[in-house]
Amino acid sequence: MSEIDTRQRILDAAESLFMEHGFEATTLRRITGHAGVNLAAVNYHFGSKEALIQELFRRRLTWLNEQRLAALDRLEADAGGAPVKPSRILEAFFGVAVTMAADRAGGGHTFMRLLGRTYTEPSAFVRSFxxxxxxxxxxRFKRALVRALPGVxxxxxxxxxxxxxGAMAYAISGADALNIIAEKPLDESDGGALYARLMSFLIGGLRAPLPAGLSQSVPTSPRKQSQKSAGKPRLVKRA
Amino acid sequence: MSEIDTRQRILDAAESLFMEHGFEATTLRRITGHAGVNLAAVNYHFGSKEALIQELFRRRLTWLNEQRLAALDRLEADAGGAPVKPSRILEAFFGVAVTMAADRAGGGHTFMRLLGRTYTEPSAFVRSFxxxxxxxxxxRFKRALVRALPGVxxxxxxxxxxxxxGAMAYAISGADALNIIAEKPLDESDGGALYARLMSFLIGGLRAPLPAGLSQSVPTSPRKQSQKSAGKPRLVKRA
DNA sequence: GTATAATTAAAACATTCGTTTGAAACGGTT
DNA sequence: AACCGTTTCAAACGAATGTTTTAATTATAC
Structure with missing residues (x-):
C-alpha cells in the first residue's frame, strides 16, 4: 500500500468516524481499524491525533474558501465597481457550502456535517485553527455585505x-438531531431543494426590517431550576 | 455538607465545565475538584457520569419547555379559537430561551450555551434524551405555526x-467561536438587544417568499480535495 | 445515648487511551 | 544482489479515565 493511500484512507475513515461519534470518542484504534491500516500509522504519517484533525479540515476547507472567494471575485468583477446584490453574495457564500454538502459520494456531505458541529467545538486548538x-x-464577505446594504x-x-x-450549520449538520425531534423526518435527500429553502430563508432574514427599539428588553426574568427530588434521597443501586 | 448541597454543587460545576471543555474532555475528577466534593460523590448521587449529564439537562429543560408551553397556552387562550400571530408564536418559543440565556448569575447563560452545542452532539444517549x-x-409549536400560516x-x-x-442556537452558543473569526468581537452583553435582533431576523426568515422552483439545482458540482502534499513525504520528528 | 441509615473519604480497580519502540517488510537504485 | 531510505507491524508504555470498594464520619430516629 503506497503512502498516499494510507494517508487518504486514514483521513477518510477519521472523517466519517469523527462525524459519527465526535473527536474525543473516536479512538485511533477505531480509525485505523476502519481504515485497515496499522495503529502506528497515524502517528507516523501525521504526528499526532491533533495533527490528523487539522489536516482533515485543511484538505477540504482550503478548497471550500477558495471557491467562495473566487465566486465573490467573479461577482465583483461583473458588477464593475457597483455594489453586488445581497442575494448574490449569500449565494456565493452559502451555495458553495451547500454544494459540498450535497456531495455524498465524495465525502463532502460527511465533512460539512462535521464542520457545522465543529463551529461550537470547545477545544481551543480546533477553534483557533x-x-x-x-x-x-x-x-471579505462581510465587507461585501456592508457595501451591498448601505443604511444598515x-x-x-x-x-x-x-x-x-448558524441556520446553515444546523440545516446541514444538525439534521438528524432534529429529525429525532420531528415526528416526521425531514427529507434531506434533495440537495437542491434544501439549497432553495435555505436561501430564501436566509435572504428573508437578512432583509428583515431592523429591530425597532434596540434597547427593548426581554419579557420576564428567569428563575433557577426547581429542584424536584422531593425528600426521597435518590438512591443508587449497589452490588 | 447536606446531600442537596453536594448534588447542587456537582451539577453547577459540571455545567460550567461541560460548557467550557465538552462532555468527554471533562473528567469527574475535575468536576468534583471544582465542586469541592469527593470524587466518589458523583457515582454515589447520580450513578454514573452519563446519568449526571441527563440530570443536568433535566433540571433546566423541563422548566424551560413548561414555560414555553404555558406561554403558548396563554396566546391561544387570548386568541379564542383564532390562529395566533406567527411573530407571537416565535416570541413564545424563542423569547423564553433568550431570557434564560440572558441570566448570567443563575447559570442560565452557561446552560443555554451548552444546550445549543448539544443539539449536534453525536452521542446517542444525549440525542435520544x-x-x-x-x-x-x-x-405543539409546529402545529401552532401551521395554523398561523395557512397556505404555506x-x-x-x-x-x-x-x-x-439553528440560528438561535448559534446566536447563543456559538458566539465566541465566531467572535474569534470576527475581527471585532460582537458585544453580547445586552441580552435585550440580542433578543430584538434575533427576533426580527427570525420573523424575516419565516415570512420570506417561498422558494420559486423547489427542484432548482445547486450551482456547480463539487470536487474532492486537492491533496497538496507534493512528493515530499511528511516526515515526523522522532526521538 | 444508642442504634441505624445516609453520606463522605481515601485508595485501589480494571480498562482504555495516545504514543513510542525496535524490528521486519517493502521499493527503488546502482 | 546488495544497499538504503521508507513504510508497516506487533507489542509495549505510562498516564488518565470511570467506577468500585471498604472504612470512617455524619445525620436521623427511637
Whole structure:
C-alpha cells in the first residue's frame, strides 16, 4: 500500500468516524481499524491525533474558501465597481457550502456535517485553527455585505451573518438531531431543494426590517431550576 | 455538607465545565475538584457520569419547555379559537430561551450555551434524551405555526423552524467561536438587544417568499480535495 | 445515648487511551 | 544482489479515565 493511500484512507475513515461519534470518542484504534491500516500509522504519517484533525479540515476547507472567494471575485468583477446584490453574495457564500454538502459520494456531505458541529467545538486548538482558516473569507464577505446594504448598521449585518451561519450549520449538520425531534423526518435527500429553502430563508432574514427599539428588553426574568427530588434521597443501586 | 448541597454543587460545576471543555474532555475528577466534593460523590448521587449529564439537562429543560408551553397556552387562550400571530408564536418559543440565556448569575447563560452545542452532539444517549424532553413542545409549536400560516406548506414550515432553531442556537452558543473569526468581537452583553435582533431576523426568515422552483439545482458540482502534499513525504520528528 | 441509615473519604480497580519502540517488510537504485 | 531510505507491524508504555470498594464520619430516629 503506497503512502498516499494510507494517508487518504486514514483521513477518510477519521472523517466519517469523527462525524459519527465526535473527536474525543473516536479512538485511533477505531480509525485505523476502519481504515485497515496499522495503529502506528497515524502517528507516523501525521504526528499526532491533533495533527490528523487539522489536516482533515485543511484538505477540504482550503478548497471550500477558495471557491467562495473566487465566486465573490467573479461577482465583483461583473458588477464593475457597483455594489453586488445581497442575494448574490449569500449565494456565493452559502451555495458553495451547500454544494459540498450535497456531495455524498465524495465525502463532502460527511465533512460539512462535521464542520457545522465543529463551529461550537470547545477545544481551543480546533477553534483557533478554524479562525485562521476562515478569517479571510469571512472578512471579505462581510465587507461585501456592508457595501451591498448601505443604511444598515454594520453591527446589524455582522449579527445577521452570524445568524445565517448558524441556520446553515444546523440545516446541514444538525439534521438528524432534529429529525429525532420531528415526528416526521425531514427529507434531506434533495440537495437542491434544501439549497432553495435555505436561501430564501436566509435572504428573508437578512432583509428583515431592523429591530425597532434596540434597547427593548426581554419579557420576564428567569428563575433557577426547581429542584424536584422531593425528600426521597435518590438512591443508587449497589452490588 | 447536606446531600442537596453536594448534588447542587456537582451539577453547577459540571455545567460550567461541560460548557467550557465538552462532555468527554471533562473528567469527574475535575468536576468534583471544582465542586469541592469527593470524587466518589458523583457515582454515589447520580450513578454514573452519563446519568449526571441527563440530570443536568433535566433540571433546566423541563422548566424551560413548561414555560414555553404555558406561554403558548396563554396566546391561544387570548386568541379564542383564532390562529395566533406567527411573530407571537416565535416570541413564545424563542423569547423564553433568550431570557434564560440572558441570566448570567443563575447559570442560565452557561446552560443555554451548552444546550445549543448539544443539539449536534453525536452521542446517542444525549440525542435520544433531548428528543424525548423536546417532543411535546416542538410538536405543539409546529402545529401552532401551521395554523398561523395557512397556505404555506407544512414541510416548508418545518424546515424554517429547523433553520430558526439553528440560528438561535448559534446566536447563543456559538458566539465566541465566531467572535474569534470576527475581527471585532460582537458585544453580547445586552441580552435585550440580542433578543430584538434575533427576533426580527427570525420573523424575516419565516415570512420570506417561498422558494420559486423547489427542484432548482445547486450551482456547480463539487470536487474532492486537492491533496497538496507534493512528493515530499511528511516526515515526523522522532526521538 | 444508642442504634441505624445516609453520606463522605481515601485508595485501589480494571480498562482504555495516545504514543513510542525496535524490528521486519517493502521499493527503488546502482 | 546488495544497499538504503521508507513504510508497516506487533507489542509495549505510562498516564488518565470511570467506577468500585471498604472504612470512617455524619445525620436521623427511637
Amino acid at each position: 478554524l479562525a485562521e482558516e476562515y478569517s479571510e473569507a469571512i472578512s 448598521p454594520s453591527d446589524e449585518i455582522f449579527w445577521r451573518f452570524h445568524f445565517m451561519l | 433531548l428528543a424525548e424532553e423536546y417532543s411535546e413542545a416542538i410538536s 406548506p407544512s414541510d416548508e414550515i418545518f424546515w424554517r423552524f429547523h433553520f430558526m432553531l
